[in-house]
Amino acid sequence: MKSHTVYLTFDLPARMAFENITPQVEKIVRESGVAEGLVLCNAMHITASVFINDDEPGLHEDYKKWLEELAPFDASAARYRHNRTGEDNADAHMKRQVMGREVVVAITKGKLDFGPWEQIFYGEFDGRRDKRVLIKILGD
Amino acid sequence: MKSHTVYLTFDLPARMAFENITPQVEKIVRESGVAEGLVLCNAMHITASVFINDDEPGLHEDYKKWLEELAPFDASAARYRHNRTGEDNADAHMKRQVMGREVVVAITKGKLDFGPWEQIFYGEFDGRRDKRVLIKILGD
Amino acid sequence: MKSHTVYLTFDLPARMAFENITPQVEKIVRESGVAEGLVLCNAMHITASVFINDDEPGLHEDYKKWLEELAPFDASAARYRHNRTGEDNADAHMKRQVMGREVVVAITKGKLDFGPWEQIFYGEFDGRRDKRVLIKILGD
Numbered sequence: 001m002k003s004h005t006v007y008l009t010f011d012l013p014a015r016m017a018f019e020n021i022t023p024q025v026e027k028i029v030r031e032s033g034v035a036e037g038l039v040l041c042n043a044m045h046i047t048a049s050v051f052i053n054d055d056e057p058g059l060h061e062d063y064k065k066w067l068e069e070l071a072p073f074d075a076s077a078a079r080y081r082h083n084r085t086g087e088d089n090a091d092a093h094m095k096r097q098v099m100g101r102e103v104v105v106a107i108t109k110g111k112l113d114f115g116p117w118e119q120i121f122y123g124e125f126d127g128r129r130d131k132r133v134l135i136k137i138l139g140d
Numbered sequence: 141m142k143s144h145t146v147y148l149t150f151d152l153p154a155r156m157a158f159e160n161i162t163p164q165v166e167k168i169v170r171e172s173g174v175a176e177g178l179v180l181c182n183a184m185h186i187t188a189s190v191f192i193n194d195d196e197p198g199l200h201e202d203y204k205k206w207l208e209e210l211a212p213f214d215a216s217a218a219r220y221r222h223n224r225t226g227e228d229n230a231d232a233h234m235k236r237q238v239m240g241r242e243v244v245v246a247i248t249k250g251k252l253d254f255g256p257w258e259q260i261f262y263g264e265f266d267g268r269r270d271k272r273v274l275i276k277i278l279g280d
Numbered sequence: 281m282k283s284h285t286v287y288l289t290f291d292l293p294a295r296m297a298f299e300n301i302t303p304q305v306e307k308i309v310r311e312s313g314v315a316e317g318l319v320l321c322n323a324m325h326i327t328a329s330v331f332i333n334d335d336e337p338g339l340h341e342d343y344k345k346w347l348e349e350l351a352p353f354d355a356s357a358a359r360y361r362h363n364r365t366g367e368d369n370a371d372a373h374m375k376r377q378v379m380g381r382e383v384v385v386a387i388t389k390g391k392l393d394f395g396p397w398e399q400i401f402y403g404e405f406d407g408r409r410d411k412r413v414l415i416k417i418l419g420d
Contacts, residue, residue: 001281001419003316003317003419003420005316005386005388038318040318040386042385042386044395044396044398045398046332046333046334046395046398080342081337081338081339081341082338082339083338084338090339093334093339093343094346097331097333097343097379098378100380101331101332101380101383102383102384104384134386134393136318136393138317138318138418
């Protein structure tokens with residue numbers, strides 16, 4: 001069994017933003033030499049996500065608006081007790097739960113085994129600083 | 141290490157619907173010959189889910205109503221920018237994020253290692269056409 | 281390839297509660313002898329979650345309030361059809377979907393490969409009774 005571990009770092013220039021990381025993951029899968037296996041891609045931070053969906057800018061705007069409705073940004077401690085700690089990012093901890101921490105993707109014949117529109121995104125909900133994503137590959 | 145890959149196709153006759161795919165996954169696990177391992181089940185489309193919950197029709201009606209409240213269907217581009225592309229399914233991309241893309245299930249002694257009520261569902265949010273689910277098994 | 285399977289049991293003394301299970305998972309990873317691999321941690325019940333986030337009591341209060349807004353507890357069958365079955369926990373089936381069933385975590389050099397704040401929680405949404413969590417490790 002082979003394993004391969006890579007850490008990617010992102011510093012997105014907005015509070016909330018999505019970046020397509022499929023090309024980086026594809027490259028790491030090729031480098032691993034794994035033909036049949038699984039790849040885990042997860043945010044290593046708790047106010048960020050890795051998720052799979054469509055690379056369509058209008059949809060990303062819809063996601064931002066929708067997540068803001070479900071868990072509005074509010075730096076005060078009136079709405080969110082977490083912000084009593086001096087943080088202002090309680091909303092980001094909620095947005096991340098909706099979008100998820102991780103994806104697990106099949107590797108078949110050396111490639112990400114994807115449907116026609118699947119793309120992997122890093123989702124940032126408390127940005128403007130370095131955060132890491134873990135790529136872990138297991139297989140043969 | 142063994143691996144086994146199967147693609148299932150579903151064409152559900154409604155916009156939103158849930159189908160219990162546990163029997164198919166159990167059969168694929170048996171065919172794989174894997175005694176100890178993991179099985180990944182994921183939607184290959186970005187307006188569909190694979191999730192684990194209860195096979196109770198009332199609950200499924202509750203899920204539909206609840207998801208419709210969280211992300212209402214609206215074919216217009218007034219609510220959802222994604223629908224400016226000519227699509228009418230922006231809501232389905234949101235419903236899918238709530239219910240999730242995938243599940244990873246343990247295989248122990250050759251069987252899905254499940255609690256008493258766990259069942260695997262394909263969740264459709266933009267149906268009436270063929271969509272695929274990937275089953276990928278890794279183990280010994 | 282090694283595999284290792286452990287079942288943990290929890291009986292949390294409230295309807296909704298979160299318990300940090302990271303120390304138990306770390307111990308199981310050490311016992312497995314796996315240096316490079318994946319660990320799946322999943323709730324075996326459909327009104328409970330395993331998720332990764334921050335061990336901060338204020339945030340946990342925020343999660344409870346937020347989940348209660350997204351899917352309010354209501355024992356009657358007026359809001360939730362599932363409760364016509366004699367259950368009172370339809371809300372718990374929804375809260376669990378928001379927080380997720382499972383996490384998959386990388387094992388690197390014999391340890392959980394975590395970012396600085398990642399902690400694993402058992403999330404209970406219909407408590408005061410025994411429920412199980414499955415820990416399944418695969419690797420070398």
